[in-house]
Each structure stands twice: as C-alpha cells, then as structure tokens.
Amino acid sequence: MTDLERRIAGLACWRGPVTVAPLLGGLTNLSYVVADAGEKFVVRCGDDIPVHHVFRDRERAASIAAHAAGLSPEVMHTEPGILVMRHVEGxxxxxxxxxxxxxxxxxxxxxxxxxxxxxxxxxxxxxxxxxxxxxxxxxxxxxxxxxxxxxxxxxxxxxxxxxxxxxxxxxxxxxxxxxxxxxxxxxxxxxxxxxxxxxxxxxxxxxxxxxxxxxxxxxxxxxxxxxxxxxxxxxxxxxxxxxxxxxxxxxxxxxxxxxxxxxxxxxxxxxxxxxxxxxxxxxxxx
CATH class of the missing domain: 3.90.1200.10 (Aminoglycoside phosphotransferase (APH), C-terminal lobe)
Known part of the structure; x- marks a missing residue:
C-alpha cells in the first residue's frame, strides 16, 4: 500500500475497515474506489494546479452545488487534497x-x-x-x-x-x-x-x-x-x-x-x- 493509499484508508469519515483500489483513466488526478461498511465511495486526490486554473476549494464548492442541483454524486468528506463522493454504479x-x-x-x-x-x-x-x-x-x-x-x-x-x-x-x-x-x-x-x-x-x-x-x-x-x-x-x-x-x-x-x-x-x-x-x-x- 502506498503512502497515499494509507492516508485514504485512515480518513476520519470511514465507519470501519476499508478496502482501497485505484480507479484508472484520469488525466489530472489520482482516484480510488473505497469500500466501507457495504457502501462504495470515490476518492479524488489532487492539490491546486495554478497553471490549469484549478483550485480545489472551488471544485469542492461546484461539486456540492452540482449535487444540490441533482446532477452529481453527493460529497461526503473533504480535506486538503482529498474529495470523497458517493460511488455511482454505471x-x-x-x-x-x-x-x-x-x-x-x-x-x-x-x-x-x-x-x-x-x-x-x-x-x-x-x-x-x-x-x-x-x-x-x-x-x-x-x-x-x-x-x-x-x-x-x-x-x-x-x-x-x-x-x-x-x-x-x-x-x-x-x-x-x-x-x-x-x-x-x-x-x-x-x-x-x-x-x-x-x-x-x-x-x-x-x-x-x-x-x-x-x-x-x-x-x-x-x-x-x-x-x-x-x-x-x-x-x-x-x-x-x-x-x-x-x-x-x-x-x-x-x-x-x-x-x-x-x-x-x-x-x-x-x-x-x-x-x-x-x-x-x-x-x-x-
């Protein structure tokens, strides 16, 4: 397990022991699927990228607003460099x-x-x-x-x-x-x-x-x-x-x-x- 995977496994939002698996295919961020107490979550990991005008506080706010509008999965937990959302099967x-x-x-x-x-x-x-x-x-x-x-x-x-x-x-x-x-x-x-x-x-x-x-x-x-x-x-x-x-x-x-x-x-x-x-x-x- 990598240092990042250990950090993800230790997040305070989990209810019990978790499994952490890489989610492949991203061009900008590292993402993982976490199984916790019979549910699945997606964890997006990444810091600000000023050269791309990407700032994680604004991504977080947009993600929360998009969920409230009924367009995007629910945001369950955030901390610097980490965004945890409900996993959608599809x-x-x-x-x-x-x-x-x-x-x-x-x-x-x-x-x-x-x-x-x-x-x-x-x-x-x-x-x-x-x-x-x-x-x-x-x-x-x-x-x-x-x-x-x-x-x-x-x-x-x-x-x-x-x-x-x-x-x-x-x-x-x-x-x-x-x-x-x-x-x-x-x-x-x-x-x-x-x-x-x-x-x-x-x-x-x-x-x-x-x-x-x-x-x-x-x-x-x-x-x-x-x-x-x-x-x-x-x-x-x-x-x-x-x-x-x-x-x-x-x-x-x-x-x-x-x-x-x-x-x-x-x-x-x-x-x-x-x-x-x-x-x-x-x-x-x-």
Missing part, C-alpha cells in the same frame, strides 16, 4: 455515446446552466476559453516544449475565433465535457469532475461536447436545436463553429501544458495534444 460515456445521446444531454446541460449557480456558495470561477488559450500560450511559449514554435499561430487563430462570438447570458457551466465525465447509471445521466466548473456562457459547454464527441454537422444542428429550440441569438451557428474550434484548441494546449507540469501514470499528454490539434485543424479548415 458506465462512463465514449465519444459514440455522446453522439447517440444528444436528446438526453441537452436537457442535462440546460439544468446545469440554470440550477448549479443557484446553489453555489463562496467565490466562483469564471471560465472564458479565449483567456485560457492566451494564458496557456504564454506558458508554452516560455518553455522547452516541442509545441512552442506554433504558439503564435494558435494565438492568432484564438483572436479570430473570439471575434466571432455573440452576446449570451452568463450561466454556470461544467466546461470539461470529455466522455469520461458523463456517467450513465442505466436510468439517468450524471455529470462528474467539476475542476473547471464556473460561470461562463452556454455556448462553450455545447461546443465542448461537440468537439469532444467528434460531432458532424447534422449532430451539431440537432444539439443546437435541442438546447435552444430555434430561439438562439443571431449568428449563433457561426459563433458555435468558432467556439468548437476554440474548444479543441484549448484541449490541445491543456495537454501541452500538462506535458510540462504534470506526471500522472499512464497519461500520454503528447498524444492527447496531437489528437486535439488534428481536430482543431480540421475544424479551422471547414
């Missing part, structure tokens, strides 16, 4: 699942955008993808990253994509809709992992879902109609296409920064960066 989505479940995901996002912020306590995050890209660009440009040479081109594209945006209401969004952050228990969907939860606009979550699910044009149309019902702002489609490209670029730059600053077993950040750069280039070509 499966995480794949990209194909995102594409196949647009009619379930659109109302889930509407509920998120309308409800989570109403339950939030304490100082919030604000998420504006174009600022994130600029900040990531500065970090990468000042490093020895093999991607640094292309940062000026990425930042110029970022400027163009930001100019295509249209005014929209401020809502509370998830902002990290990778397939693995959507959980299906067979009856309903859950949103998990609120590291980037904060106020922004609905368009990023929609575009992020589309970019991460490799949606085609017909699926994008279905998503926008399911969410807006034909009542979106003018130039919505142009703004959405630009936001989708920005989402892919942000994910690529996230991986580049992670390659510099993070070490998570099994995470191949360079491959992740290349995957999302390919998506970004394809979206820009359209």
């Amino acid at each position: 499966r995480t989505f794949s990209e194909a699942d995102l594409r196949a479940n647009i009619r379930r995901l659109a109302p889930l996002l509407r509920k998120c955008h309308l409800s989570v912020g109403q339950h939030l306590a304490g100082p919030p995050n604000f998420f504006w993808v174009f600022h994130v890209i600029r900040d990531y660009g500065r970090l990468i440009a000042g490093s020895q990253s093999p991607f640094a040479v292309d940062v000026p081109r990425y930042l110029e594209a970022n400027r163009t994509l930001e100019e295509a945006q249209v005014p929209m209401p401020v809502v509370f969004g998830h902002h990290d809709l990778l397939p693995g952050n959507v959980l299906d228990d067979g009856e309903r969907l859950w949103l998990i992992d609120w590291e980037y939860g904060g106020f922004g606009t609905a368009l990023f979550d929609l575009a992020n879902l589309s970019a991460n699910g490799s949606f085609e044009e017909a699926e994008d149309e279905a998503l926008l109609y399911a969410y807006f019902g034909g009542k979106g702002p003018g130039d919505l489609h142009r703004a959405f296409r630009a936001m989708k490209a920005a989402s892919a670029l942000r994910e690529a730059l996230w991986a580049m920064v992670s390659d510099i600053h993070l070490r998570i077993p099994g995470a191949d950040y360079k491959a992740h960066a290349h995957d999302y750069l390919n998506r970004f280039e394809e979206l820009m070509a359209r």
